[in-house]
Amino acid sequence: xxxxxxxxxxxxxxxxxxxxxxxxVIEHGAPMLILGPxxxxxxxLLRLLHGLLRPGAGRVTPEVPIRGAMVFQRPVLLRRSALAxxxxxxxxxxxxxxxRARRAEAALVEVGLSALAGRPARRLSGGEQQRLAxxxxxALEPEVLFLDxxxxxxxxxATRAVEEIIRRVAARGTKIVMTTHDLGQARRLAGEVVxxxxxxxxxxxxxxHFFAGPASAExxxxxxxxxxx
Amino acid sequence: xxDLGSAFMAAIALVRDGDAGMLAILGLSxxxxxxxxxxxxxxxxxxxALLAVARFPGRRAVVxxxxxxxxxxxxxxxxxxxxxxxxxxPLGSWGLxxxxxxxxIAQAVLVTPILAALSRGVLEALxxxxxxxxxxxxxxxxxxxxxxxxxxxxxxxxxxLAGFGRASAEVGAVxxxxxxxxxxxxxxxxxxxxxxxxxDLPLALxxxxxxxxxxxxxxxxxxxxxxxxxxxxx
Amino acid sequence: xxKRDLLLGLVLAGLALPxxxxxxxxxxxxxxxxxxxxxxxxxxxxxxxxxGIGVRVVALGTGQALDVGRRGDADVxxxxxxxxxxxxxxxxxxxxxxxxxxNDFVLIGPAADPAGIAGTGDxxxxxxxxxxxxxxxVSRGDRSGTHAAELRLWQEAGTDPVQGRGQWYRExxxxxxxxxxxxxxxxxxxxxxxxxWLAFRNRQALRILVEGDRRLLNQYGVLAVSPxxxxxxxxxxxxxxxxxxxxxxxxxAIAGYRIDGEQLFFPxxxxxx
Numbered sequence: 143x144x145x146x147x148x149x150x151x152x153x154x155x156x157x158x159x160x161x162x163x164x165x166x167v168i169e170h171g172a173p174m175l176i177l178g179p180x181x182x183x184x185x186x187l188l189r190l191l192h193g194l195l196r197p198g199a200g201r202v203t204p205e206v207p208i209r210g211a212m213v214f215q216r217p218v219l220l221r222r223s224a225l226a227x228x229x230x231x232x233x234x235x236x237x238x239x240x241x242r243a244r245r246a247e248a249a250l251v252e253v254g255l256s257a258l259a260g261r262p263a264r265r266l267s268g269g270e271q272q273r274l275a276x277x278x279x280x281a282l283e284p285e286v287l288f289l290d291x292x293x294x295x296x297x298x299x300a301t302r303a304v305e306e307i308i309r310r311v312a313a314r315g316t317k318i319v320m321t322t323h324d325l326g327q328a329r330r331l332a333g334e335v336v337x338x339x340x341x342x343x344x345x346x347x348x349x350x351h352f353f354a355g356p357a358s359a360e361x362x363x364x365x366x367x368x369x370x371x
Numbered sequence: 372x373x374d375l376g377s378a379f380m381a382a383i384a385l386v387r388d389g390d391a392g393m394l395a396i397l398g399l400s401x402x403x404x405x406x407x408x409x410x411x412x413x414x415x416x417x418x419x420a421l422l423a424v425a426r427f428p429g430r431r432a433v434v435x436x437x438x439x440x441x442x443x444x445x446x447x448x449x450x451x452x453x454x455x456x457x458x459x460x461p462l463g464s465w466g467l468x469x470x471x472x473x474x475x476i477a478q479a480v481l482v483t484p485i486l487a488a489l490s491r492g493v494l495e496a497l498x499x500x501x502x503x504x505x506x507x508x509x510x511x512x513x514x515x516x517x518x519x520x521x522x523x524x525x526x527x528x529x530x531x532l533a534g535f536g537r538a539s540a541e542v543g544a545v546x547x548x549x550x551x552x553x554x555x556x557x558x559x560x561x562x563x564x565x566x567x568x569x570x571d572l573p574l575a576l577x578x579x580x581x582x583x584x585x586x587x588x589x590x591x592x593x594x595x596x597x598x599x600x601x602x603x604x605x
Numbered sequence: 606x607x608k609r610d611l612l613l614g615l616v617l618a619g620l621a622l623p624x625x626x627x628x629x630x631x632x633x634x635x636x637x638x639x640x641x642x643x644x645x646x647x648x649x650x651x652x653x654x655x656x657g658i659g660v661r662v663v664a665l666g667t668g669q670a671l672d673v674g675r676r677g678d679a680d681v682x683x684x685x686x687x688x689x690x691x692x693x694x695x696x697x698x699x700x701x702x703x704x705x706x707x708n709d710f711v712l713i714g715p716a717a718d719p720a721g722i723a724g725t726g727d728x729x730x731x732x733x734x735x736x737x738x739x740x741x742x743v744s745r746g747d748r749s750g751t752h753a754a755e756l757r758l759w760q761e762a763g764t765d766p767v768q769g770r771g772q773w774y775r776e777x778x779x780x781x782x783x784x785x786x787x788x789x790x791x792x793x794x795x796x797x798x799x800x801x802w803l804a805f806r807n808r809q810a811l812r813i814l815v816e817g818d819r820r821l822l823n824q825y826g827v828l829a830v831s832p833x834x835x836x837x838x839x840x841x842x843x844x845x846x847x848x849x850x851x852x853x854x855x856x857x858a859i860a861g862y863r864i865d866g867e868q869l870f871f872p873x874x875x876x877x878x
Binding site: 457458459460463464466468469550551552553555556565567568569570571572 | 632637641645646661662663664676677678779780781782783785786789804805806807808835837838
Binding site: 192194207208211212214218220221222230231234235262 | 500504518521523603
């Protein structure tokens with residue numbers, strides 16, 4: 143699957159440009175954090191890269207229907223038990239029965255939810271739901287995992303738990319591509335940074351360079367906590 | 372008032388004595404309605420789910436037609452089935468006219484659009500929530516249909532009850548295609564119609580009361596099951 | 606899974622029902638008057654016991670019953686409109702027609718009798734008075750045997766009720782029972798067969814006002830549906846039924862049916878009726 147390339151990708155809704163001439167490459171390596179103020183087009187870029195949206199202009203390669211796996215800001219859990227939620231995409235992916243059960247159980251253990259395996263997924267707490275969604279995507283053992291603001295509505299303890307899982311998944315060799323508006327989280331997780339502003343990629347840099355001194359004025363302002371629009 | 376009073380007394384007597392004739396009629400009513408509901412569910416629910424997820428030209432027209440078919444007059448449905456099943460009709464060789472099978476078909480025809488239209492509405496809301504996630508898992512509309520049907524099962528139970536209500540209350544179609552044959556195709560509703568036409572209004576009303584109690588019981592049972600299952604499965 | 610199996614089972618149970626009923630049977634299209642008077646409930650079990658043939662009665666108006674026969678959806682018709690029966694036979698849909706029994710029509714009306722027909726004993730005079738008074742009259746209006754008889758009686762009275770249509774002459778287009786219910790509610794006159802009247806429970810103010818006129822005779826005939834027209838018709842069983850009901854045992858069974866001691870139908874298969 144990797145590398146995934148976005149080549150001069152534009153995307154508009156009702157004539158309003160959301161993304162404009164975006165190019166970037168996703169390769170194996172440390173987590174890629176997509177940063178930028180609200181409305182910069184981070185979520186749309188993630189969906190284009192994953193394959194849920196099709197670019198209005200330009201292209202994303204490889205040209206397959208879906209690239210990697212994705213976890214949404216508000217986890218979409220099926221009206222089934224936690225364990226059944228894990229099994230569902232594995233079944234879709236054609237993972238055979240015994241292997242499916244093994245992977246689902248292991249994923250539950252990894253995110254610390256094995257005690258809640260039989261619970262209706264939608265009765266879990268917000269943090270548990272997001273951990274379950276992460277486990278579900280990770281159980282697919284994707285080459286690349288897209289995370290859209292996975293901690294946006296979580297408290298610090300739940301955020302820490304989710305970050306821990308992300309680190310472990312990344313350590314197994316899965317490429318993480320993640321949006322966040324939380325600079326602290328970006329510093330903790332990022333290996334490389336894509337800084338997005340008004341639908342354009344303003345900077346693409348290793349994390350330590352970006353946080354040490356952004357090359358762009360917008361990047362600098364963003365790091366200082368100035369309001370960008 | 373006198374008639375109403377004697378209707379209640381007659382209803383109680385029918386139930387208390389376990390009137391064999393009435394029990395047979397009641398049993399047939401339930402079997403026919405449930406069989407029709409089963410057929411309608413097998414056809415109507417997947418159709419509703421498919422309409423909820425699929426986008427194709429003419430979809431709106433199909434949805435409008437389906438909603439209109441919910442109001443299909445039973446007599447019209449009955450007449451169509453009658454002409455189809457008549458020995459002079461295209462399906463005459465099946466020998467189904469004036470049998471419970473014909474009544475099952477007629478009620479299934481009436482109930483299927485109800486199940487399809489109502490389930491489409493219910494499942495469209497669910498699909499809005501699920502669409503991105505399912506596509507992310509690589510599930511297309513076809514694969515989404517069984518997922519929506521299973522995940523929407525509690526809401527669909529209410530849809531099924533609406534269909535059951537229509538089937539069990541229906542008289543116009545079953546009297547046409549069933550013939551209201553005593554001991555063979557006489558159901559609660561056709562018996563009510565018959566007793567009304569014989570001028571035995573208290574007995575007709577008593578049968579109606581019994582039917583309503585049974586339908587109420589079926590609804591209460593289904594709701595109870597739903598509540599228990601909902602608590603366990605969320 | 607369990608739910609799905611359950612549904613499947615229910616469907617099969619519903620469809621399997623016909624097989625559970627009597628193996629040998631005929632479908633008899635007949636009139637509401639014979640069904641609702643309780644006659645069939647009395648005589649058909651005797652026939653089934655003696656012959657092993659079940660009889661499924663579909664009770665309709667005479668016109669509809671003959672139509673069901675024309676479509677081949679019944680094996681036998683037993684109705685009461687001689688002219689229509691002979692037309693049915695002449696068109697080759699079945700027959701030959703055999704007379705079975707008779708009873709009579711009665712002219713019913715409210716006890717108050719606004720047209721003053723009680724005691725005339727002459728049905729033509731009675732109808733003329735009703736028309737003259739424009740007193741409410743409920744007509745079956747459904748091509749039934751009773752409807753045909755009513756129209757014939759108006760003709761003999763030399764009166765055309767159609768000018769009162771929608772006003773005092775009210776065609777309900779329904780069976781005998783609903784017509785009686787309507788007449789009871791509207792305190793209207795109407796023509797009924799005696800059997801349905803005797804079995805009718807919601808009489809309210811209605812009474813028999815004219816009876817016994819020879820023109821009120823109500824003759825029933827029976828015909829088998831032609832196997833030439835409808836190869837599916839069960840000719841052998843149908844003929845067995847006709848032989849029985851026009852034979853000694855059937856005729857005796859008809860004579861034996863009574864409500865409150867009153868005989869409802871008078872067998873006359875032996876006569877050229």
